Amino acid sequence: MKDLGKLKYFLGIEVAYSRQGIFISQRKYILDLFKETGKLGCKTTGWPIEQNHRIGNDEENPKVEKTQYQRLVGKLIYLSHTRSNIAYAVSVVSQFMNDPRERHLQAVDRIIQYLKASPKKGLLFKKGENLSMKVYTDVDYAGSIVDRRSTTGYCMFFVEIW
Amino acid sequence: MVTWRSKKQNVVARSSAKAEFRVMAQGVCELLWMKIILDDLILKYEAPMGLACDNKFAINIAHNPVQHDRTKHVEIDRHFNKEKLDDGLIAIEYIPSRLQLADMFTKGLPTKQFEDLTCKLGMIDIHLPT
Numbered sequence: 409m410k411d412l413g414k415l416k417y418f419l420g421i422e423v424a425y426s427r428q429g430i431f432i433s434q435r436k437y438i439l440d441l442f443k444e445t446g447k448l449g450c451k452t453t454g455w456p457i458e459q460n461h462r463i464g465n466d467e468e469n470p471k472v473e474k475t476q477y478q479r480l481v482g483k484l485i486y487l488s489h490t491r492s493n494i495a496y497a498v499s500v501v502s503q504f505m506n507d508p509r510e511r512h513l514q515a516v517d518r519i520i521q522y523l524k525a526s527p528k529k530g531l532l533f534k535k536g537e538n539l540s541m542k543v544y545t546d547v548d549y550a551g552s553i554v555d556r557r558s559t560t561g562y563c564m565f566f567v568e569i570w
Numbered sequence: 571m572v573t574w575r576s577k578k579q580n581v582v583a584r585s586s587a588k589a590e591f592r593v594m595a596q597g598v599c600e601l602l603w604m605k606i607i608l609d610d611l612i613l614k615y616e617a618p619m620g621l622a623c624d625n626k627f628a629i630n631i632a633h634n635p636v637q638h639d640r641t642k643h644v645e646i647d648r649h650f651n652k653e654k655l656d657d658g659l660i661a662i663e664y665i666p667s668r669l670q671l672a673d674m675f676t677k678g679l680p681t682k683q684f685e686d687l688t689c690k691l692g693m694i695d696i697h698l699p700t
Contacts, residue, residue: 424696431696454685457678493688495576496675503578528695529688531571539613541604542620544665545597546672549586557582558589561675562597563574564604569690570669 421490422530433530434490438523441483445520452525456518457497464553466509477508480516487523490530494519496561503554536567571691573600576675588647590628594662595647597621598654605659618661624670629662 415423420437423430442448481502488495497519504512541564548559575596583589601619608615623629632651654660673679674687 426696454681455679459678459680461678491693492571492574492691493674493684493693495574496677499576499578526695528697529693530696532692532694532696533572534692539615540617540620541601541615542622543597543601544622544670544672545590545593546624546670546676547586547589547593548676549583549589551677552578555582558579558586558592559676560575560577560579560589560593560596561672562593562600563672563675563691564572564597564600565671566572569671570665 420486427535429532429534431530431532432490433528434487435528435530437483437487438527441487441520442524442527445480447517447520447524450517450521450524453518453521454525456494456522457500457515458518461500461515462553463500463504463511463515465504465507466511467507469510472508472510472513474506474508477513477516478505481505484516484519491523492531492563494522496559497522499559503552534567538568539566540568541566542568571693573604574672574675575600587625587628587631590623590625591631591647591651594621594623594628594632595650598651598660601660602654618658621660621662622665622670623662624665624667626664629664632662 414425417423420434422433422435425431481498484494484498485502488498497515501512501515501519543562543564545562547561550556551559579589579592583592598621601621605615605619631648632655655662667673671687671690674684674691679687
Protein backbone atom coordinates (compact mmCIF):
# COMPACT_ATOMS: atom_id res chain seq x y z
CA MET A 409 0.00 0.00 0.00
CA LYS A 410 1.19 3.48 -0.78
CA ASP A 411 0.49 6.63 1.19
CA LEU A 412 -0.65 9.30 -1.23
CA GLY A 413 -0.60 12.05 1.38
CA LYS A 414 -3.46 14.26 2.38
CA LEU A 415 -6.72 14.00 0.50
CA LYS A 416 -7.07 16.72 -2.14
CA TYR A 417 -9.65 15.60 -4.64
CA PHE A 418 -12.06 12.70 -4.50
CA LEU A 419 -15.20 11.97 -6.56
CA GLY A 420 -15.57 15.59 -7.63
CA ILE A 421 -15.06 16.97 -4.13
CA GLU A 422 -12.10 19.24 -3.52
CA VAL A 423 -10.57 19.32 -0.06
CA ALA A 424 -8.43 22.15 1.29
CA TYR A 425 -6.71 22.53 4.64
CA SER A 426 -5.99 25.73 6.49
CA ARG A 427 -5.34 27.06 9.96
CA GLN A 428 -9.09 27.59 10.29
CA GLY A 429 -10.04 24.02 9.52
CA ILE A 430 -10.99 21.80 6.61
CA PHE A 431 -12.83 23.14 3.59
CA ILE A 432 -14.67 21.00 1.05
CA SER A 433 -16.17 22.25 -2.19
CA GLN A 434 -17.37 20.97 -5.56
CA ARG A 435 -16.30 23.95 -7.66
CA LYS A 436 -15.12 21.89 -10.60
CA TYR A 437 -18.22 19.71 -10.53
CA ILE A 438 -20.39 22.83 -10.64
CA LEU A 439 -18.44 24.36 -13.54
CA ASP A 440 -18.71 21.07 -15.45
CA LEU A 441 -22.45 21.11 -14.82
CA PHE A 442 -22.73 24.59 -16.39
CA LYS A 443 -20.75 23.42 -19.40
CA GLU A 444 -22.83 20.30 -19.87
CA THR A 445 -26.15 22.11 -19.62
CA GLY A 446 -24.96 25.04 -21.73
CA LYS A 447 -25.72 27.45 -18.90
CA LEU A 448 -22.32 29.13 -18.83
CA GLY A 449 -23.87 32.42 -19.86
CA CYS A 450 -27.12 32.23 -17.90
CA LYS A 451 -28.21 34.93 -15.50
CA THR A 452 -27.74 34.56 -11.78
CA THR A 453 -30.03 34.75 -8.80
CA GLY A 454 -29.57 35.10 -5.06
CA TRP A 455 -31.69 32.21 -3.80
CA PRO A 456 -32.44 28.71 -5.10
CA ILE A 457 -36.21 28.58 -4.61
CA GLU A 458 -38.94 31.20 -4.19
CA GLN A 459 -40.89 31.66 -0.99
CA ASN A 460 -44.35 30.05 -1.14
CA HIS A 461 -43.40 28.40 -4.41
CA ARG A 462 -46.55 26.19 -4.47
CA ILE A 463 -44.97 23.69 -6.83
CA GLY A 464 -47.41 20.85 -7.44
CA ASN A 465 -47.96 18.19 -10.06
CA ASP A 466 -48.52 20.83 -12.75
CA GLU A 467 -50.40 18.42 -15.02
CA GLU A 468 -51.78 21.02 -17.43
CA ASN A 469 -48.36 22.14 -18.64
CA PRO A 470 -46.30 20.27 -21.28
CA LYS A 471 -44.10 17.34 -20.27
CA VAL A 472 -40.36 17.77 -20.47
CA GLU A 473 -37.75 15.19 -21.42
CA LYS A 474 -37.67 12.76 -18.53
CA THR A 475 -34.16 11.26 -18.71
CA GLN A 476 -32.61 14.69 -19.13
CA TYR A 477 -34.51 15.96 -16.08
CA GLN A 478 -33.53 12.97 -13.97
CA ARG A 479 -29.86 13.34 -14.92
CA LEU A 480 -29.89 16.99 -13.93
CA VAL A 481 -31.64 16.42 -10.62
CA GLY A 482 -29.30 13.52 -9.89
CA LYS A 483 -26.35 15.86 -10.32
CA LEU A 484 -27.97 18.42 -8.04
CA ILE A 485 -28.53 15.77 -5.37
CA TYR A 486 -24.82 14.98 -5.47
CA LEU A 487 -24.06 18.69 -5.27
CA SER A 488 -26.02 19.13 -2.09
CA HIS A 489 -23.21 17.33 -0.27
CA THR A 490 -21.18 20.49 -0.10
CA ARG A 491 -23.96 22.93 -1.00
CA SER A 492 -26.43 21.95 1.66
CA ASN A 493 -28.32 25.24 1.34
CA ILE A 494 -29.88 23.90 -1.86
CA ALA A 495 -31.01 20.70 -0.09
CA TYR A 496 -34.59 21.87 0.29
CA ALA A 497 -34.90 23.12 -3.29
CA VAL A 498 -33.44 19.85 -4.56
CA SER A 499 -35.80 17.79 -2.42
CA VAL A 500 -38.72 19.68 -3.99
CA VAL A 501 -37.66 19.12 -7.60
CA SER A 502 -36.78 15.47 -6.96
CA GLN A 503 -40.38 14.76 -5.95
CA PHE A 504 -41.42 15.10 -9.58
CA MET A 505 -38.85 12.81 -11.17
CA ASN A 506 -41.46 10.44 -12.61
CA ASP A 507 -43.53 13.09 -14.40
CA PRO A 508 -41.50 16.26 -14.87
CA ARG A 509 -43.30 19.28 -16.35
CA GLU A 510 -42.31 22.73 -17.55
CA ARG A 511 -42.76 24.26 -14.08
CA HIS A 512 -40.39 21.74 -12.49
CA LEU A 513 -37.70 22.35 -15.08
CA GLN A 514 -37.99 26.07 -14.32
CA ALA A 515 -37.34 25.29 -10.66
CA VAL A 516 -34.26 23.26 -11.62
CA ASP A 517 -33.02 26.16 -13.77
CA ARG A 518 -33.49 28.45 -10.80
CA ILE A 519 -31.21 26.26 -8.67
CA ILE A 520 -28.59 26.27 -11.42
CA GLN A 521 -28.85 30.07 -11.64
CA TYR A 522 -28.30 30.25 -7.91
CA LEU A 523 -25.21 28.02 -8.15
CA LYS A 524 -23.98 30.27 -10.95
CA ALA A 525 -23.98 33.20 -8.52
CA SER A 526 -21.65 31.43 -6.09
CA PRO A 527 -19.83 28.47 -7.64
CA LYS A 528 -16.92 28.62 -5.22
CA LYS A 529 -18.88 28.21 -2.02
CA GLY A 530 -18.27 25.10 0.04
CA LEU A 531 -18.46 23.83 3.58
CA LEU A 532 -15.90 24.85 6.16
CA PHE A 533 -15.43 22.54 9.12
CA LYS A 534 -13.96 24.93 11.66
CA LYS A 535 -11.46 23.92 14.26
CA GLY A 536 -13.02 24.34 17.67
CA GLU A 537 -12.06 24.00 21.29
CA ASN A 538 -15.24 22.80 22.90
CA LEU A 539 -17.32 20.02 21.54
CA SER A 540 -20.99 20.81 21.90
CA MET A 541 -23.43 18.67 20.05
CA LYS A 542 -26.70 20.21 19.08
CA VAL A 543 -29.31 19.44 16.50
CA TYR A 544 -31.78 22.04 15.24
CA THR A 545 -35.10 20.64 14.14
CA ASP A 546 -37.83 22.33 12.18
CA VAL A 547 -40.90 21.32 10.28
CA ASP A 548 -43.01 22.92 7.61
CA TYR A 549 -46.48 21.76 8.54
CA ALA A 550 -48.52 20.45 5.58
CA GLY A 551 -46.08 22.10 3.20
CA SER A 552 -46.71 19.91 0.17
CA ILE A 553 -49.67 21.10 -1.89
CA VAL A 554 -49.93 17.69 -3.56
CA ASP A 555 -50.79 15.59 -0.51
CA ARG A 556 -50.40 17.97 2.44
CA ARG A 557 -47.58 16.06 4.03
CA SER A 558 -45.14 18.00 6.14
CA THR A 559 -41.49 18.66 5.45
CA THR A 560 -38.78 17.58 7.86
CA GLY A 561 -35.62 19.59 8.29
CA TYR A 562 -32.78 19.25 10.72
CA CYS A 563 -29.08 19.97 10.97
CA MET A 564 -26.47 19.07 13.53
CA PHE A 565 -23.57 21.18 14.77
CA PHE A 566 -20.50 20.42 16.85
CA VAL A 567 -19.90 24.03 17.87
CA GLU A 568 -22.02 26.71 19.49
CA ILE A 569 -23.53 28.89 16.79
CA TRP A 570 -25.39 31.55 18.75
CA MET B 571 -22.39 21.77 10.47
CA VAL B 572 -21.86 18.04 10.19
CA THR B 573 -25.13 16.43 9.14
CA TRP B 574 -28.43 17.65 7.76
CA ARG B 575 -31.55 16.48 6.04
CA SER B 576 -34.48 17.89 4.15
CA LYS B 577 -37.21 15.40 3.43
CA LYS B 578 -40.92 15.21 2.87
CA GLN B 579 -42.47 13.13 5.63
CA ASN B 580 -44.03 9.86 4.55
CA VAL B 581 -47.22 10.18 6.57
CA VAL B 582 -49.79 12.95 6.80
CA ALA B 583 -49.56 14.75 10.14
CA ARG B 584 -52.84 15.92 11.60
CA SER B 585 -51.32 18.61 13.76
CA SER B 586 -48.17 20.68 13.62
CA ALA B 587 -47.07 19.26 16.98
CA LYS B 588 -47.27 15.76 15.55
CA ALA B 589 -45.15 16.76 12.59
CA GLU B 590 -42.72 18.44 14.98
CA PHE B 591 -42.54 15.31 17.12
CA ARG B 592 -41.61 13.22 14.17
CA VAL B 593 -38.70 15.53 13.37
CA MET B 594 -37.61 15.63 16.99
CA ALA B 595 -37.52 11.83 17.09
CA GLN B 596 -35.44 11.84 13.90
CA GLY B 597 -33.15 14.46 15.39
CA VAL B 598 -32.70 12.31 18.50
CA CYS B 599 -31.85 9.29 16.34
CA GLU B 600 -29.26 11.37 14.53
CA LEU B 601 -27.71 12.48 17.82
CA LEU B 602 -27.58 8.92 19.14
CA TRP B 603 -25.96 7.76 15.92
CA MET B 604 -23.39 10.55 16.07
CA LYS B 605 -22.63 9.63 19.67
CA ILE B 606 -21.79 6.09 18.55
CA ILE B 607 -19.38 7.51 15.97
CA LEU B 608 -17.76 9.75 18.58
CA ASP B 609 -17.40 6.72 20.85
CA ASP B 610 -15.68 4.89 18.03
CA LEU B 611 -13.28 7.80 17.68
CA ILE B 612 -12.70 7.64 21.45
CA LEU B 613 -14.05 11.12 21.94
CA LYS B 614 -15.80 11.55 25.26
CA TYR B 615 -19.03 13.49 25.29
CA GLU B 616 -20.85 13.32 28.61
CA ALA B 617 -23.12 16.36 28.60
CA PRO B 618 -26.66 15.97 27.35
CA MET B 619 -26.89 16.55 23.63
CA GLY B 620 -28.90 19.60 22.67
CA LEU B 621 -32.06 19.53 20.63
CA ALA B 622 -33.39 22.90 19.58
CA CYS B 623 -36.97 23.25 18.51
CA ASP B 624 -39.18 26.27 17.85
CA ASN B 625 -42.51 24.77 18.87
CA LYS B 626 -43.28 25.39 22.56
CA PHE B 627 -46.28 23.11 22.50
CA ALA B 628 -44.20 20.16 21.30
CA ILE B 629 -41.55 20.82 23.97
CA ASN B 630 -44.19 20.93 26.69
CA ILE B 631 -45.68 17.62 25.65
CA ALA B 632 -42.21 16.07 25.48
CA HIS B 633 -41.65 16.97 29.13
CA ASN B 634 -45.14 16.38 30.41
CA PRO B 635 -45.78 12.78 31.43
CA VAL B 636 -49.55 13.18 31.38
CA GLN B 637 -50.99 11.54 28.32
CA HIS B 638 -53.48 13.90 26.77
CA ASP B 639 -56.31 12.69 24.64
CA ARG B 640 -55.24 14.89 21.79
CA THR B 641 -51.68 13.61 21.75
CA LYS B 642 -52.59 9.93 21.62
CA HIS B 643 -51.78 9.65 17.96
CA VAL B 644 -48.17 10.68 18.47
CA GLU B 645 -47.53 8.03 21.09
CA ILE B 646 -44.49 6.24 19.71
CA ASP B 647 -42.44 9.31 18.87
CA ARG B 648 -43.51 10.85 22.17
CA HIS B 649 -42.40 7.88 24.26
CA PHE B 650 -39.13 7.66 22.40
CA ASN B 651 -38.36 11.32 23.04
CA LYS B 652 -39.44 11.08 26.68
CA GLU B 653 -37.27 8.03 27.29
CA LYS B 654 -34.14 9.73 25.97
CA LEU B 655 -34.99 12.88 27.91
CA ASP B 656 -35.33 10.89 31.15
CA ASP B 657 -32.04 9.13 30.51
CA GLY B 658 -30.41 12.54 30.41
CA LEU B 659 -29.09 11.83 26.93
CA ILE B 660 -30.72 14.84 25.38
CA ALA B 661 -31.90 18.24 26.52
CA ILE B 662 -34.61 20.02 24.61
CA GLU B 663 -34.49 23.77 24.41
CA TYR B 664 -36.68 26.37 22.86
CA ILE B 665 -35.27 28.70 20.25
CA PRO B 666 -37.18 31.53 18.63
CA SER B 667 -37.91 31.09 14.94
CA ARG B 668 -35.53 33.86 13.98
CA LEU B 669 -32.58 31.85 15.33
CA GLN B 670 -33.85 28.63 13.80
CA LEU B 671 -30.99 27.32 11.66
CA ALA B 672 -33.00 24.44 10.24
CA ASP B 673 -35.48 26.82 8.58
CA MET B 674 -33.49 26.55 5.39
CA PHE B 675 -34.24 22.84 5.10
CA THR B 676 -38.03 23.17 5.26
CA LYS B 677 -39.05 26.13 3.13
CA GLY B 678 -38.02 28.79 0.66
CA LEU B 679 -36.64 31.85 2.43
CA PRO B 680 -36.24 35.54 1.59
CA THR B 681 -32.78 36.43 0.28
CA LYS B 682 -31.46 38.21 3.35
CA GLN B 683 -32.36 35.42 5.78
CA PHE B 684 -31.14 32.81 3.31
CA GLU B 685 -27.72 34.42 3.08
CA ASP B 686 -27.39 34.86 6.84
CA LEU B 687 -28.25 31.24 7.50
CA THR B 688 -25.97 29.98 4.72
CA CYS B 689 -23.11 31.77 6.41
CA LYS B 690 -24.02 30.32 9.80
CA LEU B 691 -23.97 26.80 8.38
CA GLY B 692 -20.30 27.34 7.64
CA MET B 693 -20.94 27.62 3.93
CA ILE B 694 -18.58 30.23 2.60
CA ASP B 695 -16.29 31.10 -0.27
CA ILE B 696 -12.79 30.88 1.18
CA HIS B 697 -11.40 32.83 -1.75
CA LEU B 698 -13.33 35.94 -0.77
CA PRO B 699 -12.15 38.15 2.07
CA THR B 700 -14.78 38.08 4.81
